[in-house]
Amino acid sequence: MDDARDPHRRILDAVRAIPRGRVASYGQIARRAGLPGRARLVGHVLRQAGERDLPWHRVLRADGRIALPAGSAGFDAQQRRLRREGVTVTGGRVDLAAFGPGEDLDALLWGPPPAARPR
DNA sequence: TGCCTGACAAATA
DNA sequence: GTATTTGCCAGGC
Secondary structure (H helix, E strand, C coil), X not given: CCCCCCHHHHXXXXXXXXXXXXXXXXXXXXXXXXXXXXXXXXXXXXXXXXXCCCCHHHEECCCCECCCCCCCHHHHHHHHHHHHCCCCECCCEECHHHHCCCHHHHHHHHCCCHHHCCC
């Protein structure tokens, strides 16, 4: 069933929905995936998903910092990818005020929540 | 089968 | 501004 779309897949879909040059937090992804509060799930899913066509580098923590340990290969890769997309990364941190979706802008960019969508 | 850890978030001190 | 605590769920041992 459509609803049977594992949360796993929903999360991946939500991550893919992130426009280039823009970033989102785990909580934001989880909420958009229909799993409010399940931010940790997003982390596990991303790690298991690998990369494929998944812009995992656009997923940051709620405070705008990269979740990966500074100095790590993933950290460097994410930081490099973000900069390449035009996202300013300073000290492993991204200014959500500039690249993070505003509340109103969020609705415009991300559209209505999947719950309100007849899918 | 049960406990611990984890690419987290939010609240509190 | 950082440090600590609690809640959530899945995966690993």
